[in-house]
Amino acid sequence: MQPNLKKLESLSQLRPSSIEPKSKENRITLLATHTNDFPVSVKRAQVVMAASFRWLLQLHKDVPRAAHFYSEGLGFTINVCTLRWAELQSGPLNLALMQSPNPDDSITQKGYSSHLSFTVTDINTTVTKLKALGAELDGPIKYEIHGKVAAMRCIDGHALGLYEPA
Template identity: 55%
Template sequence: MALLKYIVLLNTDVPRSARFYAHGLGLAVTVCSERWAELQSGAFRIALMQAPKGTDPPARGYSPFLSFDIDDMEGTVTRLLSMGAELDGSIKYAPHGKVAAVRCLDGHMLGLFEPAETKTKPEKFAKPGGPAPAK
């Protein structure tokens, strides 16, 4: 079985990109040099690698997203925009929470999700295959 070690993103300025993810999203920088950085988000790791000279930037279309759960949509989006990110569309407000797409400094897409506060406790719902909750 293969084990996914980390996702590697090509960047034009690795230290700047490491600061973007650290200050913009709160990821922990575990390694950082001019050409390579590693960031930690829970059990998941992202590696930033210096793009070779002459490498084309990511296409402006929709490539894979790095998707993050966040606590404060407006604050996070404002912070990321102030650091050079671009909001792709608007923040969407849905019953399940807030969703936004942001293009980072090197064009990689970031998905942001702030879950809605739930007012119903999960234990009130029936478990699959179990008895219905008491009334």
């Protein structure tokens, strides 16, 4: 009789019941070779947890002004805001704003800038709103087959992409 490979969700599905996991907190995958529902051999595979995204960090000269920019211009929720640090949220994205260690230097002078890209429902209204808050349009709005696209720079020069689907 040829042994079958069967994926088990827990060790309690195995016989004999004396086999127990080392830790109940560990997520485990078990592969058991069995004949007539009796395990011949058991392999334990450790599941490696992927790192979870915490936030994207941007340096700004004026953190409260930058927080206001993202809140009013793009609808971010401000969770924390001090003179030197802010935490904002938009859906699953967490954006941290930190005061630049040397506010006299151009934050993006060496090209070390993040590029945040957003899907918007009305690109023209969003561009107008962001410009009123201090952003600059980096070229004209482009009308592509898949939708409208705009490149902008926020108040401290970080690149922003806007996309309105067709």
